Amino acid sequence: MTLDPRKKQELEAKIQSYVGVESVVGTASDLVNEPMIRHWCEAMGDDNPAYLDPNRAKDSVHRGIVAPPPMLEAWVMPGIRPEWTLSVEELEAQGRTIHKQAELMNVLTEYGYSGVVGTDIEHGFERYLKPGDQVSATLRIEDVSEEKATALGIGYFVTVKRSFRDQNGDEVGWNRFRILKFWPAEQPAAASNDAAPSANPTRLQPPRGHDNVWWWDAVDAGKLLIQKCDSCNTLRHPPRPMCGECQSLDWSGVEASGKGTVYSFTVLHHPKFPGFDYPFAAALIELEEGTRIVSNVLGCDPADVYIGMPVQVSVEQVDEATKLPIFRPVK
Amino acid sequence: MANSIADQTAIVGIGQTEFSKNSGRSELQLAAEAVKAAIDDAGLQPSDIDGMTTFSLDTNDEIEVARCVGIGDLKFFSRIPHGGGAAIGVMHQAAMAVATGTAETVVVYRAFNERSGRRYSVGIAEGIVTPDLIHWSWYLPFGLLTPASWVAMFTQRYMHEYGCKGSDLAEVAVSTRKHAINNPNAFFYGKELTVEDHQNSRFIAEPLRLFDCCQESDGGTACIVTTVERAKDLQHKPAVIRSAAQAAGADQENMTSFYRPSISHLPEMDLVAKQNYEMSGLGPDDIDAGIIYDAFTPIVLFQLESFGFCKRGEAKDFVKDGNLEVGGRLPCNTNGGQLSEAYIHGMNGVNEGVRLIRGTSLNQPAKNDHVLVTGGVGVPTSGMILGQAS
Ligand SMILES: [Zn+2]
Numbered sequence: 001m002t003l004d005p006r007k008k009q010e011l012e013a014k015i016q017s018y019v020g021v022e023s024v025v026g027t028a029s030d031l032v033n034e035p036m037i038r039h040w041c042e043a044m045g046d047d048n049p050a051y052l053d054p055n056r057a058k059d060s061v062h063r064g065i066v067a068p069p070p071m072l073e074a075w076v077m078p079g080i081r082p083e084w085t086l087s088v089e090e091l092e093a094q095g096r097t098i099h100k101q102a103e104l105m106n107v108l109t110e111y112g113y114s115g116v117v118g119t120d121i122e123h124g125f126e127r128y129l130k131p132g133d134q135v136s137a138t139l140r141i142e143d144v145s146e147e148k149a150t151a152l153g154i155g156y157f158v159t160v161k162r163s164f165r166d167q168n169g170d171e172v173g174w175n176r177f178r179i180l181k182f183w184p185a186e187q188p189a190a191a192s193n194d195a196a197p198s199a200n201p202t203r204l205q206p207p208r209g210h211d212n213v214w215w216w217d218a219v220d221a222g223k224l225l226i227q228k229c230d231s232c233n234t235l236r237h238p239p240r241p242m243c244g245e246c247q248s249l250d251w252s253g254v255e256a257s258g259k260g261t262v263y264s265f266t267v268l269h270h271p272k273f274p275g276f277d278y279p280f281a282a283a284l285i286e287l288e289e290g291t292r293i294v295s296n297v298l299g300c301d302p303a304d305v306y307i308g309m310p311v312q313v314s315v316e317q318v319d320e321a322t323k324l325p326i327f328r329p330v331k
Numbered sequence: 332m333a334n335s336i337a338d339q340t341a342i343v344g345i346g347q348t349e350f351s352k353n354s355g356r357s358e359l360q361l362a363a364e365a366v367k368a369a370i371d372d373a374g375l376q377p378s379d380i381d382g383m384t385t386f387s388l389d390t391n392d393e394i395e396v397a398r399c400v401g402i403g404d405l406k407f408f409s410r411i412p413h414g415g416g417a418a419i420g421v422m423h424q425a426a427m428a429v430a431t432g433t434a435e436t437v438v439v440y441r442a443f444n445e446r447s448g449r450r451y452s453v454g455i456a457e458g459i460v461t462p463d464l465i466h467w468s469w470y471l472p473f474g475l476l477t478p479a480s481w482v483a484m485f486t487q488r489y490m491h492e493y494g495c496k497g498s499d500l501a502e503v504a505v506s507t508r509k510h511a512i513n514n515p516n517a518f519f520y521g522k523e524l525t526v527e528d529h530q531n532s533r534f535i536a537e538p539l540r541l542f543d544c545c546q547e548s549d550g551g552t553a554c555i556v557t558t559v560e561r562a563k564d565l566q567h568k569p570a571v572i573r574s575a576a577q578a579a580g581a582d583q584e585n586m587t588s589f590y591r592p593s594i595s596h597l598p599e600m601d602l603v604a605k606q607n608y609e610m611s612g613l614g615p616d617d618i619d620a621g622i623i624y625d626a627f628t629p630i631v632l633f634q635l636e637s638f639g640f641c642k643r644g645e646a647k648d649f650v651k652d653g654n655l656e657v658g659g660r661l662p663c664n665t666n667g668g669q670l671s672e673a674y675i676h677g678m679n680g681v682n683e684g685v686r687l688i689r690g691t692s693l694n695q696p697a698k699n700d701h702v703l704v705t706g707g708v709g710v711p712t713s714g715m716i717l718g719q720a721s
Pocket residue numbers: 229230231232233234243244245246247248
């Protein structure tokens with residue numbers, strides 16, 4: 001699913017116009033205060049006395065209670081009715097305006113990119129906040145990516161830097177937040193009546209046809225087979241209906257010892273397909289019988305796979321739907 | 332009759348659209364614009380065209396393109412399979428059709444919205460064509476799903492056998508970028524790349540990094556092939572097709588020929604080279620510049636070896652010291668290639684090959700008697716040698 005090129009061009013022109021735009025986020029409704037610090041620490045399970053115990057805190061380098069630095073953004077959070085849930089009229093009635101990041105998110109949603117997920121965050125802290133400080137925040141939209149294909153669906157990465165200042169206008173900290181705003185990938189037809197998408201996506205299933213179904217049936221039964229010509233005994237993989245050496249149509253499947261070595265491999269990073277844990281190693285294994293087969297090397301860090309590595313097959317259920325011959329390093 | 336198509340035909344017109352990430356129009360429109368531009372460049376009329384050829388993967392029906400452009404009766408049409416492997420396969424078709432008198436003037440075209448429409452980089456997870464199903468069954472469940480992943484498997488082995496390093500691959504990427512810097516049609520126009528930038532770019536499929544992989548682009552290109560006699564009366568200096576050939580090697584698969592005794596060279600490209608040198612009577616020393624198919628950096632190394640510019644395993648040394656740049660031993664991909672200009676399935680390279688012969692490249696080497704142009708790698712493929720009119 002995607003937009004037609006003209007709509008997409010229109011959208012990209014709109015969203016790119018936000019790059020470099022700055023906007024006021026707002027000023028904290030409450031001054032930095034001990035009750036809110038205590039609630040935050042309780043919720044986060046943080047029992048650092050520098051945040052909680054006035055008696056011990058007064059002997060610390062801060063000479064009193066300070067707020068946990070990661071709480072910085074919480075001071076300017078808009079409460080349980082964030083601005084993007086309010087209409088422009090409602091906001092104006094409260095004397096607030098919609099900030100540019102929220103506006104950009106709304107544009108993307110309008111065009112069908114309704115999904116949202118935070119992908120990463122960086123922080124920087126200039127000083128600890130103390131009770132009585134008043135925090136205000138501004139933001140700058142640093143980047144809007146080109147369209148990317150992700151496991152969640154196609155979408156745009158938006159990078160926003162927020163700067164936090166105190167009542168004197170001095171910077172107390174910043175964060176840089178990357179958000180993926182995506183067009184939710186379509187769910188398979190069978191799941192379309194289900195509100196919740198499957199939590200455990202499975203690998204793509206190997207299509208089975210006349211020339212390979214016997215081989216996959218053997219995998220289902222826990223075996224790794226190699227096709228052997230009944231006439232000249234040549235082994236071949238991947239299977240084919242006729243022997244390239246003697247043109248015989250007679251063949252059988254013989255069970256492999258499962259011992260092999262890595263002939264070549266690649267560690268896969270991008271793009272990410274459902275059902276795989278990235279990064280992982282796909283390898284070309286040379287079996288001791290002489291044929292080669294593509295599979296995965298599991299049971300070690302992908303960075304430790306090397307050409308010549310001895311491996312042993314094991315037929316494994318890798319997810320709910322998929323059983324595969326997988327190779328693991330020989331100990 | 333081994334040399335029946337040698338020196339009998341020439342490319343007399345080239346045309347293309349802009350290359351972009353989002354053309355904003357249909358593939359048919361791109362094809363029609365490119366074909367019209369090529370006919371204009373040749374100084375011909377649409378009614379002069381009597382043959383058409385393109386890729387099996389092209390979605391633009393010949394007769395639809397013909398109706399758009401006002402091309403009348405057609406005596407020849409054909410299509411070549413295997414993705415970028417068809418790049419010179421279509422030129423070979425045009426040369427054969429014209430050399431045999433089947434048609435007099437053939438337009439070759441390729442147009443797609445590869446970036447804004449169906450992207451090849453996202454792999455085979457969707458829309459697999461039925462005859463391929465069994466083939467892909469050996470790769471799908473193991474996560475080997477994209478062109479980069481298939482090429483990575485060959486590259487890892489090649490690097491292992493010959494001591495080639497990621498920084499050697501970077502040399503190829505850097506050379507194309509040096510050319511793109513001067514080409515306003517290139518995506519990377521004016522944007523420098525260093526070996527260090529390449530080495531810092533993220534992995535896609537190890538050992539391949541982001542800058543080892545080509546562009547994804549929208550765009551269309553076309554060129555016109557006719558007889559060398561007719562070419563004499565036309566406005567541009569013709570690019571004579573000295574030789575052209577296709578080849579599939581023994582035990583070939585579509586992108587996954589992993590089962591041959593060696594996977595660190597390309598038997599099909601070796602056969603393309605052999606046929607071209609035999610047909611043209613030329614050798615590697617006669618080639619002044621190359622358009623070497625560069626969907627990924629390592630495949631340029633493999634091809635330099637296939638065409639005998641260096642010995643097996645020595646391409647990593649050949650690509651150093653600016654040998655692929657203007658002034659070097661073999662200026663390559665002077666438009667920026669598919670790595671740095673645009674990915675139009677090799678056909679933007681055909682147009683650049685013609686410019687090199689005409690002497691109009693934006694990165695024009697001094698000597699331009701013979702230019703090698705090759706098709707895609709890992710699939711049944713193709714290549715040709717262009718030369719000056721005698
Ligand atoms: Zn046999």
